[in-house]
Amino acid sequence: MTKVAVYTGEGSDASVVIALMKAWSFSVDEVDKPDLVNLSNESIDVLYLPPGYYIFEEATNTAISEFTRRGGGVVGSCCGAWNIACSIGLIPSSHNQILMEGRVSLRPKKGNHPILSNHVKRKNCESISRDRLPMTHINGALFMPADRETILATFDEQDQFAAILAAEVGKGRAVAFSSHAEIPVKVEGKEIDNSPLLKDAILWAARSAITVNNGD
Numbered sequence: 001m002t003k004v005a006v007y008t009g010e011g012s013d014a015s016v017v018i019a020l021m022k023a024w025s026f027s028v029d030e031v032d033k034p035d036l037v038n039l040s041n042e043s044i045d046v047l048y049l050p051p052g053y054y055i056f057e058e059a060t061n062t063a064i065s066e067f068t069r070r071g072g073g074v075v076g077s078c079c080g081a082w083n084i085a086c087s088i089g090l091i092p093s094s095h096n097q098i099l100m101e102g103r104v105s106l107r108p109k110k111g112n113h114p115i116l117s118n119h120v121k122r123k124n125c126e127s128i129s130r131d132r133l134p135m136t137h138i139n140g141a142l143f144m145p146a147d148r149e150t151i152l153a154t155f156d157e158q159d160q161f162a163a164i165l166a167a168e169v170g171k172g173r174a175v176a177f178s179s180h181a182e183i184p185v186k187v188e189g190k191e192i193d194n195s196p197l198l199k200d201a202i203l204w205a206a207r208s209a210i211t212v213n214n215g216d
Contacts (some may be wrong), residue, residue: 011054039067044204046073069170073205078140081176090174095141101193106133108154140178
């Protein structure tokens, strides 16, 4: 069973994700800021930093970084992603903060990555080999990572602004979602559930097996 600690302290908005994780049969432990300085790699596989509006003190950032480098996983959405990439610096990145809400269409860059492989479709032409990923966006940061190899998907055709980042960090792994995979998005009247993408990101960060979808 994948063991996930979810930050539920001041400024967090974790209720939707906690319900999803319980439905996925993950073991969920709610943690506050004091708990983050004593994260145990023996009892926690992944720390999830949810959407919301919060920032941690330097000592907390250092503790999260050390937890990751010892072999833990860290996954974040929106504000949580900004903390991972820009504040804690697990996937070092600058960012552009453009206020926008609604549906965005993400351009997969690494469709064969385990996080994305179940969620994008191949096309006939290899130069445009992956379908777009529609997703709900609520003012999340547009990342410009120092290492472009960490980019899994971008917002734009020029690949200037990254939407999903993933990286090996020491013995651990980190994933940052600028947008909200946990919130369904409507495309042409059809509701698309992107939460399995978040589930696979958590499993990847935990180095747990990801069930391969062999469908089209």
